[in-house]
Amino acid sequence: MPKLKVFKDDSMHEIPFTRGNSVRDIIGAAGISIRSGCLGNGACGLCLIEIVAGRAEGLTQSEQLMLSQQQAAGNMRLACQTVPGNDIAVRIVNADARSHWHSLPADRQPFAAGDADAVADEPPQSGMGLAVDLGTTHISATLWDLAGRRRLQGRFGLNPQHRFGADVMTRLTAAGGSVDAAESMARMPLAAISRALFDMCAVEGISPAHVNHVAIVGNTPMLSLLTRTDPGIMLDPRFWTEPVECVSDELEAWVTDLGIASDAAIDVVEPFAGFVGSDLMAGVLNTGLTRRPNRLLIDFGTNAEIALWDGMTLWVTSAACGPAFESSGIQCGVPAEPGAIYRFRRQGEGSGATDIGYDVLGGGQAAGICGSGLVDLIACLRESGELSLTGSFTGAVNGSGYLVQDRRPAIRLTKGDVDMFQRAKAAIAVGVRTLLARAGIRPETLEMIYVCGAFGRHLDKSNAQLIGLLPQLDPGRIEICGNTALAGCEELLLSPSRRRELAALRGRARILNMAHTEDFEQLFFENLFLQPLELELG
């Protein structure tokens, strides 16, 4: 049997393999993971390896499209497309993001809207509670002392389902195609939640058996995968604006898996529609969006959910943004963790010659750019004139992109990155405009904009406005909120009155599919330009 040598970080593994399998399959079977955003068909271009010894068949068509000339010349390949015939040695260039649990940043507490008193006269609870936000990329969970209404611990980590694909469509397709895949994807988040719970309980010195109430919110595809709802429903556009029932008949098994109290209540908070999950609704509760009219909420993610309250109706839509706001989206993208460049600023007034400084989270060596850094950098380059209105680099910046850092790791903003950002922000702009038009609200009468999601945490509002990511509104009326889904979920865990509020909102929501918007293409086109948003309803 031929052997595959794999170099990953500082370790080396030697794996005998059968001919005909891809490097991705061979190392996957040996338990070595590599970064990937698709099912291993060359569609994402993320599973980069370097062949350091030996040979494989020539570049496939996908590789010719995905790899730059320098990469191809440097023996770079995609692990899923490389099928070795004989002994070969490869180095993993794009390692899988590590999957361990981090302490949660304390950026949002439940009942932040200033009415903690609202729950003061509610019936007292006892025991421990667990609140979970099940996201496509991340899972966040907090452990609560229900009697004392105290948050004891918080954790967030990667959703292990990412092995089946970075986006929900790929995962749903995989679940629809194989019972085994569907089974794994239902079990993976539970196992992850269980580990997070165990970790938090260990620190607190208590047993998970004290947990008697669990609340789980999430986007509809995630909840449907968790509860083994027919994936075909989620893939059918007719259900995107219709209610989708995500109910599990295996709650008893979940209780056992999580090791919580045998009589514990588990609430999988029902989504409103195919693309309006209970995560968004939890955010609506947490921000107090429906307390006063003319408030807008944008939850940034692979799909940005946008909600507008006009005093009577909650208008909701979803904008497909692609991975632009996820760390996996841009070529040098990293999560907002130590090493991430989170802020860029221009240091001189001159145009042309670049003088852009940056700050790194944690202060050390820069490893890449996070979401707020991406927004800043695009805005700075627009201001200096090195990036055109249409998203092309000009002057001294050549086609391969703007170089931020020369030494390893090289960090650059590519034209493809800018293109991806333009599409994402255009989709959001059309969504905001569509909601405003349907509700008959003039943009200048907006009272508040809540910016939700991990993406916005370090966002510079005026830079975001300069390139049309956020509407032109007094920055004092724009609030950066962080993960409101989790905070809202905690409110649902703690407060029966919040649960009633949520139930009442169901009848008030009107869900719009933007693809039905007349002139969608024209509006989308107009909003691709890197300039402040023009929301006049015409």
Added chain:
Amino acid sequence: MTNPRIKNLIAALLKGDCPESVAQSRKLIEGGAAPEEIVVGGVEAAMTALDSKCTLEQFNLLEIMLAGRAVTEVMKDLFPDGEKLPSVKGKILVASLEGDIHDLGKNILKMVLTGKGYAVVDCGKDCPLEKLIDTAGMEQPAAVAVSGLITPVIPLVRQVRPQLGQRGLARVKVLAGGAALKQSSAAQLNVDYVAESAFDILHYLDGSMEAQR
């Protein structure tokens, strides 16, 4: 001999400047150029430049849409309604199939192919299979290109080739593209080719037209 002023048209098209493109094209007509000459020397040259730019650098959707719109305007101006577009290279049918109301990708393909001298017949979005096959029967295209952004259209895509075959149109090539279809292989979709981008389809068509000659 190439008209030197055609360079101005190419530059305006690449910039995506609609009024300037139409103005330059009209100037060429006034100067005695034939519409076909403008298509071959101007519009097609601009598309070729855009194509290589997208290959060398990276794809930018807005740039393509801007140029595509300018090309469409010039073509409309050169060949107003009623006059048949010259089909130098062949006729291509494009559609987003029933259930799929996304058609941005299909419209970009249409602009790219039109700009490179193909006659494009657009069956629109949410297009029933029957309508696509009937249109193919009437128009006798060289290829049918379907775009799919959502996976539920995959079973429909698989039926295109057999249904064309039943109408005696087995020679018509079937091409697929779009986010949902790109994830599958040509064999899985029962099509001749699965394209990565609009320009990828263009290269495939240019190649197969060349081979037939």
